[in-house]
Amino acid sequence: MTATANRSDTIDKHAATLADLEKHFGSGVFTCSNFLDQTRIHVSADRAFEILARLKNSLGFSMLVELGGVDYLGYPQRSRPRYEIVYIVLNLDTTERLIVRATLADHPSPEIASVVPLWPGANWMEREVYDMYGIRFIGHPDLRRILMPEEFTAFPLRKDYPLRGRGERHNFTRIARSDS
Protein backbone atom coordinates (compact mmCIF):
# COMPACT_ATOMS: atom_id res chain seq x y z
CA MET A 1 0.00 0.00 0.00
CA THR A 2 1.41 3.38 -0.93
CA ALA A 3 1.55 6.49 1.17
CA THR A 4 -1.02 8.15 -1.05
CA ALA A 5 -3.43 5.34 -0.49
CA ASN A 6 -2.91 5.67 3.24
CA ARG A 7 -3.68 9.34 3.15
CA SER A 8 -6.86 8.89 1.17
CA ASP A 9 -7.95 6.22 3.63
CA THR A 10 -7.49 8.70 6.44
CA ILE A 11 -9.49 11.36 4.69
CA ASP A 12 -12.26 8.88 4.07
CA LYS A 13 -12.25 7.90 7.71
CA HIS A 14 -12.91 11.48 8.76
CA ALA A 15 -15.19 12.35 5.86
CA ALA A 16 -18.44 12.15 7.79
CA THR A 17 -17.11 14.21 10.69
CA LEU A 18 -15.65 16.88 8.46
CA ALA A 19 -18.81 17.05 6.39
CA ASP A 20 -20.86 17.59 9.52
CA LEU A 21 -18.57 20.38 10.67
CA GLU A 22 -18.66 21.95 7.24
CA LYS A 23 -22.43 21.80 7.19
CA HIS A 24 -22.79 23.19 10.68
CA PHE A 25 -20.25 25.98 10.59
CA GLY A 26 -20.04 26.75 6.92
CA SER A 27 -16.83 27.36 5.06
CA GLY A 28 -14.20 29.77 6.24
CA VAL A 29 -14.32 28.87 9.92
CA PHE A 30 -11.78 26.09 9.75
CA THR A 31 -9.36 24.52 7.32
CA CYS A 32 -8.05 20.99 7.16
CA SER A 33 -4.66 19.55 6.42
CA ASN A 34 -3.01 16.16 6.49
CA PHE A 35 0.36 15.24 7.85
CA LEU A 36 1.64 11.70 8.42
CA ASP A 37 -1.85 10.23 8.14
CA GLN A 38 -3.16 12.64 10.70
CA THR A 39 -6.00 14.99 9.93
CA ARG A 40 -5.73 18.39 11.50
CA ILE A 41 -8.38 21.07 11.79
CA HIS A 42 -7.03 24.60 11.93
CA VAL A 43 -9.27 27.14 13.56
CA SER A 44 -8.81 30.53 15.15
CA ALA A 45 -8.94 30.75 18.92
CA ASP A 46 -12.29 32.51 19.13
CA ARG A 47 -14.11 29.73 17.21
CA ALA A 48 -12.23 26.77 18.64
CA PHE A 49 -14.64 26.16 21.50
CA GLU A 50 -17.61 25.85 19.14
CA ILE A 51 -15.82 23.30 17.00
CA LEU A 52 -14.73 21.30 20.03
CA ALA A 53 -18.17 21.47 21.58
CA ARG A 54 -19.69 20.16 18.36
CA LEU A 55 -17.13 17.36 18.27
CA LYS A 56 -17.80 16.44 21.86
CA ASN A 57 -21.55 16.80 22.10
CA SER A 58 -22.76 15.78 18.64
CA LEU A 59 -20.04 13.79 16.96
CA GLY A 60 -19.06 11.47 19.78
CA PHE A 61 -15.51 12.60 20.53
CA SER A 62 -15.85 11.84 24.20
CA MET A 63 -12.17 11.73 25.10
CA LEU A 64 -9.64 14.54 25.15
CA VAL A 65 -6.39 12.69 24.64
CA GLU A 66 -4.01 15.61 24.75
CA LEU A 67 -3.97 19.34 25.14
CA GLY A 68 -0.77 21.22 24.59
CA GLY A 69 0.68 24.49 23.47
CA VAL A 70 3.21 25.50 20.84
CA ASP A 71 5.08 28.76 20.37
CA TYR A 72 6.04 29.25 16.73
CA LEU A 73 8.01 32.47 17.23
CA GLY A 74 10.69 32.65 14.56
CA TYR A 75 9.58 29.42 12.92
CA PRO A 76 10.73 29.32 9.28
CA GLN A 77 8.03 29.86 6.62
CA ARG A 78 5.35 30.28 9.24
CA SER A 79 2.20 31.95 7.98
CA ARG A 80 -0.19 31.32 10.87
CA PRO A 81 -0.16 33.30 14.14
CA ARG A 82 2.42 32.75 16.83
CA TYR A 83 0.73 30.44 19.36
CA GLU A 84 -1.20 27.25 18.83
CA ILE A 85 -3.17 25.13 21.24
CA VAL A 86 -3.31 21.53 20.08
CA TYR A 87 -6.25 19.36 21.08
CA ILE A 88 -6.26 15.69 20.22
CA VAL A 89 -9.72 14.23 20.56
CA LEU A 90 -10.78 10.63 20.26
CA ASN A 91 -14.09 9.01 19.45
CA LEU A 92 -14.08 5.91 21.60
CA ASP A 93 -16.81 4.20 19.57
CA THR A 94 -15.24 4.54 16.14
CA THR A 95 -11.61 5.06 17.27
CA GLU A 96 -11.61 8.17 15.12
CA ARG A 97 -8.87 10.52 16.19
CA LEU A 98 -8.80 14.19 15.21
CA ILE A 99 -6.35 16.98 15.89
CA VAL A 100 -7.70 20.48 16.40
CA ARG A 101 -5.18 23.27 16.32
CA ALA A 102 -6.35 26.66 17.59
CA THR A 103 -4.18 29.63 16.64
CA LEU A 104 -3.61 32.63 18.89
CA ALA A 105 -2.07 35.90 17.80
CA ASP A 106 1.09 37.28 19.39
CA HIS A 107 0.01 39.08 22.54
CA PRO A 108 1.54 39.42 26.03
CA SER A 109 -1.42 37.55 27.50
CA PRO A 110 -3.26 35.54 24.83
CA GLU A 111 -6.70 34.24 25.69
CA ILE A 112 -8.79 31.29 24.61
CA ALA A 113 -11.94 29.68 25.95
CA SER A 114 -11.35 26.83 28.35
CA VAL A 115 -12.60 23.35 27.42
CA VAL A 116 -12.92 22.23 31.03
CA PRO A 117 -16.75 22.48 30.68
CA LEU A 118 -16.49 19.88 27.88
CA TRP A 119 -13.77 17.60 29.26
CA PRO A 120 -12.99 18.03 32.99
CA GLY A 121 -9.69 16.29 32.34
CA ALA A 122 -8.47 19.40 30.58
CA ASN A 123 -8.07 21.13 33.91
CA TRP A 124 -4.44 20.33 34.65
CA MET A 125 -3.43 20.32 30.99
CA GLU A 126 -4.65 23.88 30.58
CA ARG A 127 -2.89 24.83 33.78
CA GLU A 128 0.35 23.47 32.36
CA VAL A 129 -0.10 25.39 29.12
CA TYR A 130 -0.78 28.53 31.12
CA ASP A 131 2.30 27.85 33.25
CA MET A 132 4.62 27.40 30.30
CA TYR A 133 3.21 29.84 27.73
CA GLY A 134 1.11 32.34 29.69
CA ILE A 135 -1.99 31.62 27.62
CA ARG A 136 -5.05 32.39 29.72
CA PHE A 137 -8.01 30.00 29.51
CA ILE A 138 -11.21 31.93 30.00
CA GLY A 139 -13.66 29.99 32.13
CA HIS A 140 -11.06 27.76 33.72
CA PRO A 141 -12.09 27.06 37.33
CA ASP A 142 -8.61 27.26 38.86
CA LEU A 143 -6.02 28.76 36.57
CA ARG A 144 -2.82 28.64 38.63
CA ARG A 145 0.72 27.55 37.87
CA ILE A 146 1.10 23.80 38.13
CA LEU A 147 4.83 23.06 37.62
CA MET A 148 6.80 26.22 38.26
CA PRO A 149 6.88 27.83 41.71
CA GLU A 150 4.12 30.30 42.37
CA GLU A 151 6.55 33.21 42.72
CA PHE A 152 7.86 32.57 39.20
CA THR A 153 6.87 35.46 36.94
CA ALA A 154 7.96 34.39 33.46
CA PHE A 155 6.62 31.75 31.05
CA PRO A 156 9.63 29.61 30.31
CA LEU A 157 8.57 27.76 27.16
CA ARG A 158 8.02 30.93 25.20
CA LYS A 159 10.72 31.17 22.59
CA ASP A 160 11.73 34.68 23.63
CA TYR A 161 12.53 33.46 27.13
CA PRO A 162 16.25 32.65 27.49
CA LEU A 163 17.12 28.99 27.89
CA ARG A 164 19.00 29.64 31.11
CA GLY A 165 16.36 31.89 32.55
CA ARG A 166 16.83 35.34 33.91
CA GLY A 167 18.54 34.39 37.15
CA GLU A 168 15.46 33.00 38.86
CA ARG A 169 17.22 29.72 39.57
CA HIS A 170 19.78 31.49 41.74
CA ASN A 171 17.53 33.98 43.46
CA PHE A 172 17.81 32.34 46.86
CA THR A 173 19.54 33.13 50.10
CA ARG A 174 22.79 31.34 50.78
CA ILE A 175 23.20 29.35 53.97
CA ALA A 176 26.81 29.41 55.18
CA ARG A 177 28.33 27.09 57.71
CA SER A 178 28.14 29.83 60.32
CA ASP A 179 24.38 30.23 59.78
CA SER A 180 23.45 26.62 60.29
Add this chain to the structure above:
Amino acid sequence: MAVEAEGNHAPEILTNLPGVGVGSGEALEPPPNTFITRAEDVIDYCVNYGRKYSLWPMPFATACCGIELMAVGASRFDIARFGAEVMRFSPRQCDLLIVAGRVVMKMLPVLQRIWLQMPEPKWCISMGACASTGGIFDTYAVVQGVDRFIPVDAYIPGCPPRPEQILRSILDLQGKIQRGGSLNGTALPEMVAYEKSLEAKRHALAAGKTTLERGDEERYGYRLPGGQAQIGGGESL
Protein backbone atom coordinates in the same frame (compact mmCIF):
# COMPACT_ATOMS: atom_id res chain seq x y z
CA MET B 1 69.57 5.17 62.31
CA ALA B 2 72.50 7.57 62.24
CA VAL B 3 75.83 6.43 63.65
CA GLU B 4 76.32 8.11 66.99
CA ALA B 5 79.66 9.22 68.41
CA GLU B 6 81.59 6.67 70.43
CA GLY B 7 80.66 6.61 74.06
CA ASN B 8 77.42 8.47 73.68
CA HIS B 9 74.78 5.95 74.64
CA ALA B 10 71.66 7.93 74.22
CA PRO B 11 68.47 5.88 74.32
CA GLU B 12 67.13 5.10 70.90
CA ILE B 13 63.51 6.05 70.50
CA LEU B 14 61.60 4.16 67.86
CA THR B 15 59.08 6.50 66.35
CA ASN B 16 58.14 7.92 63.01
CA LEU B 17 57.75 11.44 64.29
CA PRO B 18 60.37 13.83 62.89
CA GLY B 19 62.92 15.18 65.28
CA VAL B 20 62.35 12.56 67.93
CA GLY B 21 64.26 9.57 66.75
CA VAL B 22 67.80 10.84 67.07
CA GLY B 23 68.68 10.99 70.70
CA SER B 24 71.51 13.41 71.31
CA GLY B 25 71.14 13.91 75.03
CA GLU B 26 69.73 17.39 74.51
CA ALA B 27 66.20 18.37 75.30
CA LEU B 28 63.95 17.25 72.50
CA GLU B 29 61.91 19.76 70.57
CA PRO B 30 58.23 18.97 70.69
CA PRO B 31 57.35 17.47 67.35
CA PRO B 32 55.37 19.90 65.24
CA ASN B 33 52.80 17.56 63.81
CA THR B 34 51.55 15.71 66.83
CA PHE B 35 48.08 16.39 68.05
CA ILE B 36 48.79 15.56 71.66
CA THR B 37 49.96 18.91 72.89
CA ARG B 38 46.97 20.07 74.83
CA ALA B 39 44.34 18.31 76.83
CA GLU B 40 41.59 19.72 74.62
CA ASP B 41 43.29 18.20 71.62
CA VAL B 42 43.06 14.79 73.20
CA ILE B 43 39.37 15.32 73.71
CA ASP B 44 38.96 16.60 70.16
CA TYR B 45 40.84 13.62 68.80
CA CYS B 46 38.60 11.20 70.57
CA VAL B 47 35.46 13.10 69.61
CA ASN B 48 36.51 13.27 65.98
CA TYR B 49 37.36 9.60 65.99
CA GLY B 50 33.91 8.79 67.20
CA ARG B 51 32.24 11.11 64.73
CA LYS B 52 34.06 9.99 61.66
CA TYR B 53 33.26 6.30 62.14
CA SER B 54 29.61 6.85 62.91
CA LEU B 55 28.33 9.06 60.13
CA TRP B 56 24.58 8.83 59.66
CA PRO B 57 23.81 9.80 56.08
CA MET B 58 20.68 11.61 54.98
CA PRO B 59 20.20 10.54 51.35
CA PHE B 60 18.77 13.46 49.38
CA ALA B 61 18.50 11.38 46.22
CA THR B 62 16.68 13.12 43.39
CA ALA B 63 18.09 11.35 40.33
CA CYS B 64 20.16 8.43 39.06
CA CYS B 65 22.92 9.17 41.59
CA GLY B 66 20.49 7.81 44.14
CA ILE B 67 20.65 4.39 42.48
CA GLU B 68 24.42 4.33 42.86
CA LEU B 69 23.95 5.43 46.44
CA MET B 70 21.74 2.39 46.99
CA ALA B 71 24.46 0.20 45.52
CA VAL B 72 26.89 1.59 48.08
CA GLY B 73 24.58 0.49 50.82
CA ALA B 74 24.33 -3.05 49.47
CA SER B 75 26.66 -5.92 50.17
CA ARG B 76 29.06 -5.60 47.24
CA PHE B 77 30.38 -2.19 48.26
CA ASP B 78 28.97 -2.06 51.76
CA ILE B 79 29.23 1.38 53.22
CA ALA B 80 28.94 -0.28 56.64
CA ARG B 81 32.66 -1.06 56.45
CA PHE B 82 33.21 2.64 57.00
CA GLY B 83 30.62 3.12 59.69
CA ALA B 84 28.19 5.12 57.56
CA GLU B 85 25.50 2.55 56.89
CA VAL B 86 22.80 3.98 59.09
CA MET B 87 20.80 5.86 56.50
CA ARG B 88 17.98 7.76 58.11
CA PHE B 89 15.21 9.51 56.28
CA SER B 90 14.64 12.15 58.89
CA PRO B 91 17.15 15.00 58.92
CA ARG B 92 16.81 15.20 62.70
CA GLN B 93 18.69 11.92 63.02
CA CYS B 94 21.44 12.54 60.49
CA ASP B 95 24.76 14.29 60.36
CA LEU B 96 25.79 13.72 56.73
CA LEU B 97 23.71 15.16 53.91
CA ILE B 98 24.38 13.41 50.59
CA VAL B 99 22.88 15.48 47.78
CA ALA B 100 22.58 12.93 44.99
CA GLY B 101 21.09 14.35 41.84
CA ARG B 102 19.96 17.59 40.32
CA VAL B 103 18.21 20.17 42.43
CA VAL B 104 15.68 22.48 40.82
CA MET B 105 14.65 25.85 42.11
CA LYS B 106 11.43 24.43 43.52
CA MET B 107 13.39 21.82 45.47
CA LEU B 108 16.13 24.09 46.78
CA PRO B 109 14.16 25.60 49.68
CA VAL B 110 13.37 22.04 50.75
CA LEU B 111 17.05 21.15 50.63
CA GLN B 112 17.96 24.20 52.67
CA ARG B 113 15.30 23.36 55.19
CA ILE B 114 16.59 19.82 55.51
CA TRP B 115 20.11 21.13 56.02
CA LEU B 116 18.91 23.48 58.74
CA GLN B 117 16.97 20.70 60.41
CA MET B 118 20.03 18.48 60.75
CA PRO B 119 21.69 18.76 64.16
CA GLU B 120 25.28 19.85 64.54
CA PRO B 121 27.87 18.59 63.87
CA LYS B 122 26.95 17.96 60.24
CA TRP B 123 28.61 17.61 56.88
CA CYS B 124 27.52 17.60 53.29
CA ILE B 125 28.62 15.63 50.24
CA SER B 126 27.65 16.94 46.80
CA MET B 127 27.41 13.76 44.76
CA GLY B 128 27.67 13.76 40.99
CA ALA B 129 27.94 16.37 38.28
CA CYS B 130 24.39 17.66 38.68
CA ALA B 131 24.54 18.40 42.37
CA SER B 132 27.99 19.94 42.06
CA THR B 133 27.58 22.04 38.90
CA GLY B 134 24.15 21.44 37.40
CA GLY B 135 25.67 18.99 34.95
CA ILE B 136 24.10 18.93 31.53
CA PHE B 137 20.93 20.51 32.90
CA ASP B 138 21.87 24.12 32.30
CA THR B 139 18.30 25.38 32.12
CA TYR B 140 16.20 28.01 33.76
CA ALA B 141 15.04 25.86 36.64
CA VAL B 142 18.08 23.77 37.62
CA VAL B 143 20.40 25.11 40.30
CA GLN B 144 23.97 25.15 39.01
CA GLY B 145 25.59 23.59 42.03
CA VAL B 146 24.15 23.22 45.50
CA ASP B 147 27.30 24.75 46.98
CA ARG B 148 25.89 28.11 46.00
CA PHE B 149 23.31 27.76 48.73
CA ILE B 150 24.45 25.26 51.34
CA PRO B 151 27.95 24.42 52.64
CA VAL B 152 29.55 21.44 50.94
CA ASP B 153 32.48 19.47 52.37
CA ALA B 154 33.20 16.98 49.59
CA TYR B 155 32.38 16.81 45.91
CA ILE B 156 32.12 13.61 43.88
CA PRO B 157 32.61 13.89 40.12
CA GLY B 158 30.90 11.51 37.75
CA CYS B 159 27.59 11.01 36.00
CA PRO B 160 26.68 9.07 38.02
CA PRO B 161 29.78 8.32 40.14
CA ARG B 162 30.99 4.80 40.71
CA PRO B 163 30.20 3.42 44.15
CA GLU B 164 33.91 3.35 44.87
CA GLN B 165 33.98 7.11 44.44
CA ILE B 166 31.34 7.48 47.10
CA LEU B 167 33.40 5.35 49.44
CA ARG B 168 36.43 7.47 48.59
CA SER B 169 34.52 10.62 49.49
CA ILE B 170 33.47 9.06 52.79
CA LEU B 171 37.12 8.33 53.52
CA ASP B 172 38.12 11.86 52.55
CA LEU B 173 35.41 13.26 54.72
CA GLN B 174 36.60 11.10 57.59
CA GLY B 175 40.06 12.59 57.18
CA LYS B 176 38.57 16.04 57.17
CA ILE B 177 36.56 15.35 60.29
CA GLN B 178 39.62 13.97 62.05
CA ARG B 179 41.79 16.94 61.11
CA GLY B 180 39.44 19.81 61.42
CA GLY B 181 36.71 19.05 63.87
CA SER B 182 36.62 20.09 67.44
CA LEU B 183 34.25 19.61 70.28
CA ASN B 184 32.34 22.69 69.25
CA GLY B 185 32.99 23.05 65.53
CA THR B 186 32.77 20.90 62.47
CA ALA B 187 34.93 22.54 59.82
CA LEU B 188 38.58 23.31 59.33
CA PRO B 189 39.40 26.87 60.45
CA GLU B 190 40.61 27.80 56.99
CA MET B 191 37.38 26.46 55.56
CA VAL B 192 35.40 28.73 57.85
CA ALA B 193 37.45 31.71 56.69
CA TYR B 194 37.05 30.64 53.07
CA GLU B 195 33.32 30.29 53.40
CA LYS B 196 33.09 33.73 54.93
CA SER B 197 35.04 35.26 52.05
CA LEU B 198 32.92 33.33 49.58
CA GLU B 199 29.77 34.53 51.21
CA ALA B 200 30.96 38.14 51.09
CA LYS B 201 31.76 37.71 47.42
CA ARG B 202 28.39 36.25 46.63
CA HIS B 203 26.53 38.92 48.52
CA ALA B 204 28.48 41.53 46.61
CA LEU B 205 27.41 39.89 43.37
CA ALA B 206 23.77 39.86 44.30
CA ALA B 207 22.92 43.31 43.01
CA GLY B 208 19.23 43.98 42.70
CA LYS B 209 16.62 41.28 42.73
CA THR B 210 18.48 38.42 41.13
CA THR B 211 22.01 37.21 41.37
CA LEU B 212 24.16 37.36 38.29
CA GLU B 213 24.70 34.28 36.28
CA ARG B 214 28.06 32.75 35.83
CA GLY B 215 28.85 34.86 32.80
CA ASP B 216 29.56 31.99 30.42
CA GLU B 217 26.26 32.12 28.61
CA GLU B 218 28.10 32.71 25.37
CA ARG B 219 30.20 29.58 25.60
CA TYR B 220 27.33 27.31 24.73
CA GLY B 221 24.13 27.66 22.81
CA TYR B 222 22.14 30.52 24.19
CA ARG B 223 18.81 31.55 22.81
CA LEU B 224 18.51 35.29 22.70
CA PRO B 225 15.08 36.92 22.63
CA GLY B 226 13.62 36.27 19.22
CA GLY B 227 16.86 34.98 17.81
CA GLN B 228 18.30 31.64 16.88
CA ALA B 229 20.26 29.50 19.25
CA GLN B 230 23.95 29.65 18.52
CA ILE B 231 26.54 27.03 19.18
CA GLY B 232 29.97 28.08 20.31
CA GLY B 233 29.26 31.76 20.77
CA GLY B 234 28.74 33.78 17.61
CA GLU B 235 30.04 37.28 17.13
CA SER B 236 26.56 38.70 17.35
CA LEU B 237 26.21 37.52 20.92
